[in-house]
Amino acid sequence: MNNLHTFFKNHRDFVSYTFFGFLASVINIVSFMVIKSTFHAHYMFANTLAWLISVVFGFFTNKSLVFKSEYSTGYALITELIAFFFFRGISLLADSAIMFICITGLNLSSFTAKVIDQILVGILNYATSRYTFSKDQRxxxxxxxxxxxxxxxxxxxxxxxxxx
Missing domain, CATH: 1.20.5 (Single alpha-helices involved in coiled-coils or other helix-helix interfaces)
Structure with missing residues (x-):
């Protein structure tokens, strides 16, 4: 039990990010499936809208709950928001490429492709989020x-x- 407490204390950012990243992934997957099935949208369109929904959720949870970046000024908030969306935009490119390869190239189901996609993109997002909200960057x-x-x-x- 003591080792577990020490692990959580030493890796709080990672554990918090994993939890909220999992929630963002669930939001992304559910949004994707709902948009795709309800509106009969193309998988790339559904993927982009799901990305947008989960990124908004991710910004506020990462800023406030994971990396505990304080709201100092409006300018600082806008700077973090732009950096976050810039890096998430890069991950959207990776996200779209993975979806294309999995669905069109490998002929996987959209759900399976989305789950694989969220695992791979989640790793990329952790690295960029850590930079965006780091004390050094601020x-x-x-x-x-x-x-x-x-x-x-x-x-x-x-x-x-x-x-x-």
């Missing part, structure tokens, strides 16, 4: 904001001097 963004503010203040001071 520090870099904070330094960039500070430099932009200082640069803006210098321009204002120069403008004021030239007017005097």
């Amino acid at each position: 520090e870099v963004a904070k330094r960039l904001r500070q430099r932009r503010i200082e640069h803006h203040q210098q321009k204002l001071a120069q403008k004021k001097q030239s007017q005097d």
